[in-house]
Amino acid sequence: MTRRPIVLQGVGRLGSAILEGWLATGAVDPADLIILTPSEKPAAEAARARGARINPPLEALAEARAFVIGVKPAKWLEAAQAVLPHLAPDAVIVSVMAGVRGETISQGYAGRPVVRVMPTTGVAQARGVATLWAADAAALAVGQELFEPIAETVLLDDEALMHAATAVSGCGPAYYFAFTRALAQAGEAEGLSPEAAARLARATLRSAAAGVEGTEGLDALIDRVASPGGVTQAGLVALNENGALDRAVQDAVTAAVAKSTELSA
Numbered sequence: 249m250t251r252r253p254i255v256l257q258g259v260g261r262l263g264s265a266i267l268e269g270w271l272a273t274g275a276v277d278p279a280d281l282i283i284l285t286p287s288e289k290p291a292a293e294a295a296r297a298r299g300a301r302i303n304p305p306l307e308a309l310a311e312a313r314a315f316v317i318g319v320k321p322a323k324w325l326e327a328a329q330a331v332l333p334h335l336a337p338d339a340v341i342v343s344v345m346a347g348v349r350g351e352t353i354s355q356g357y358a359g360r361p362v363v364r365v366m367p368t369t370g371v372a373q374a375r376g377v378a379t380l381w382a383a384d385a386a387a388l389a390v391g392q393e394l395f396e397p398i399a400e401t402v403l404l405d406d407e408a409l410m411h412a413a414t415a416v417s418g419c420g421p422a423y424y425f426a427f428t429r430a431l432a433q434a435g436e437a438e439g440l441s442p443e444a445a446a447r448l449a450r451a452t453l454r455s456a457a458a459g460v461e462g463t464e465g466l467d468a469l470i471d472r473v474a475s476p477g478g479v480t481q482a483g484l485v486a487l488n489e490n491g492a493l494d495r496a497v498q499d500a501v502t503a504a505v506a507k508s509t510e511l512s513a
């Protein structure tokens with residue numbers, strides 16, 4: 249029996265990461281991949297070298313069982329017009345777009361079932377996190393099949409919570425990178441060379457991430473580092489003086505939720 253292909257439309261920042269994760273894990277056989285991209289992309293070329301079809305005649309889409317939308321929220325509807333006449337009626341639409349609601353996407357794809365997935369770019373290393381929501385059980389199963397090999401998955405019952413999941417998780421890596429950059433800058437201000445400060449900050453992020461691989465709670469993990477009356481405690485008190493850190497993080501998440509909600513309007 250021939251396997252029905254998976255289509256990936258858009259090989260930008262996230263589309264490339266998804267593709268890299270699938271190629272690295274074998275989660276999707278490249279021979280079963282159809283990639284739609286207006287310009288040449290290294291990840292797409294790597295997939296082509298292993299058998300993927302890039303921009304084949306649109307008639308090839310008729311075989312597809314899943315269609316992954318990897319374009320920006322402002323572009324998806326225009327992008328849908330071109331492919332819609334060619335898709336099988338039972339193709340599952342997999343959207344990784346921030347904000348855009350499942351019902352809106354389904355309408356744009358003539359009522360086809362939709363699963364929404366909010367991944368992190370860590371899917372490239374098969375170390376992503378992906379939040380999934382679908383109204384349709386079969387569509388959810390397709391989302392799980394495509395993302396479980398490359399991400400820790402969290403399923404939501406309530407689509408409205410995708411905004412919060414996006415703000416915390418989809419955006420989250422950038423918050424950690426921004427914090428790491430600030431840490432490096434602070435190290436430089438205290439006399440470290442730029443190279444040493446950057447190396448220390450980045451390696452410390454990796455080291456801290458290793459700490460959360462286990463099941464120990466975050467308070468306990470902080471306690472392990474912060475000796476009573478010691479150096480870390482002095483740093484932590486300054487970091488969250490009058491709740492400044494908690495407030496900054498809350499403001500970031502609230503602003504991201506507001507933006508995601510705006511995209512859903």
Ligand SMILES: NC(=O)C1=CN([C@@H]2O[C@H](COP(=O)(O)OP(=O)(O)OC[C@H]3O[C@@H](n4cnc5c(N)ncnc54)[C@H](O)[C@@H]3O)[C@@H](O)[C@H]2O)C=CC1
Binds near residue numbers: 257261285319326369
């Ligand atoms: N970057 C990230 O970490 C995350 C992004 N997302 C979502 O992923 C989607 C893509 O975001 P990015 O990758 O950051 O944007 P991007 O701008 O890097 O990638 C979008 C890609 O879509 C391509 N494209 C535009 N029109 C197309 C068409 N008609 N057919 C095929 N390809 C087309 C563009 O050439 C571009 O390469 C967005 O909807 C975003 O909300 C979701 C989670 C995380």
Ligand SMILES: O=C(O)[C@@H]1CCC=N1
Binds near residue numbers: 346414418419
């Ligand atoms: O910044 C964005 O809009 C996308 C969605 C979550 C992460 N990147």
